[in-house]
Amino acid sequence: MIAMVRYGKEERRKVLEAELTKHPFFTDEELARRFRVSVSTIRLDRGVLGIPEVRERTRVVAQEAYSTLKSLDDQEVIGELQELVIGERARSAMTIEESMVLAKARVARGHYLFAQANSLAIALVDAPVALTGSVELKFIRPVQLGELVVAEGKVSQRKGDKYWVEVLLLVNTEVVLRGQWILFAKEKEEVREMEME
Amino acid sequence: MIAMVRYGKEERRKVLEAELTKHPFFTDEELARRFRVSVSTIRLDRGVLGIPEVRERTRVVAQEAYSTLKSLDDQEVIGELQELVIGERARSAMTIEESMVLAKARVARGHYLFAQANSLAIALVDAPVALTGSVELKFIRPVQLGELVVAEGKVSQRKGDKYWVEVLLLVNTEVVLRGQWILFAKEKEEVREMEME
The missing domain is CATH 3.10.129.10 (Hotdog Thioesterase)
Incomplete structure (x- = not known):
């Protein structure tokens, strides 16, 4: 889903934000592998973008999911x-x-x-x-x-x-x-x- | 498996014994329905034939079954x-x-x-x-x-x-x-x- 190319910093953050909106479950390790950067680079990117860590993202989405059950x-x-x-x-x-x-x-x-x-x-x-x-x-x-x-x-x-x-x-x-x-x-x-x- | 005909007493006991050897899990109620006789007739038949009740038959076969597990x-x-x-x-x-x-x-x-x-x-x-x-x-x-x-x-x-x-x-x-x-x-x-x- 995420192309395996190396982006420049600005472009990477744009793609990262878009991808995490669609797929909130990627861990920093998976993202690092996919974007071919280090885990600490991903953490920095998330910090700049104001995106919480995967556990918090998952928790929010899961609450919605459970409340949807029929x-x-x-x-x-x-x-x-x-x-x-x-x-x-x-x-x-x-x-x-x-x-x-x-x-x-x-x-x-x-x-x-x-x-x-x-x-x-x-x-x-x-x-x-x-x-x-x-x-x-x-x-x-x-x-x-x-x-x-x-x-x-x-x-x-x-x-x-x-x-x-x-x-x-x-x-x-x-x-x-x-x-x-x-x-x-x-x-x-x-x-x-x-x-x- | 058991034909739905009415047998005479001797023949019924013979068929009953043969069937319970092959299929030990029938209850007296099921047998009564299949042989079109009363439950107490089946109990009497089993008594004469020396065949224990379904719970006991099942227990014996089950012990063998469990010991066979691989x-x-x-x-x-x-x-x-x-x-x-x-x-x-x-x-x-x-x-x-x-x-x-x-x-x-x-x-x-x-x-x-x-x-x-x-x-x-x-x-x-x-x-x-x-x-x-x-x-x-x-x-x-x-x-x-x-x-x-x-x-x-x-x-x-x-x-x-x-x-x-x-x-x-x-x-x-x-x-x-x-x-x-x-x-x-x-x-x-x-x-x-x-x-x-």
């Missing part, structure tokens, strides 16, 4: 919700802890990754209740203890109460799981006696 | 393991509790159903470590609080370290979720640096 309660999102534009895109982050790995393989259990991705897909549906119809998952590589998994979801299509959602799980910039969801938006009352099509 | 530890199976013939077939049961349902919809969250099915698929792989490659899920109908979900898994194909597994989740005899897994059998040492194909 189909889930706050604690029902698996992972930490970072961004949510219902019907469009969403993002969450989850660090793989000891309790989430298989004793023998020492890699994250499939259902924790599924839970993060599935709850993000549900959060994207614009209705009080969203039900999963079908899912196709491709596990690209195992996720290790301690890794930070970022889920990025987007609604690719919508027809009436039917949503097509794609979710990618990433570690750094590497895709570790890719999934396609079909979900159904429902009113609370419809669910009890319902049969999924 | 790719998972006992507590890593989500749900209660009831049967396991590694490389062939497996079965588990899980009751949907309050903590597993969505606050708004009051139906089981997708990742609990996925966890039950996924751990059963993994248990079927004949190796110290099994990794999920891809999954296709179809959620047929939502599962309500209090319902007992039985997972039935079977290995449909196997080629070298690659397994194709089908898992059905059932409530009573109704299929509520159908899934196809592709898994990879691995030795412990292979996993750390591995990339899934």
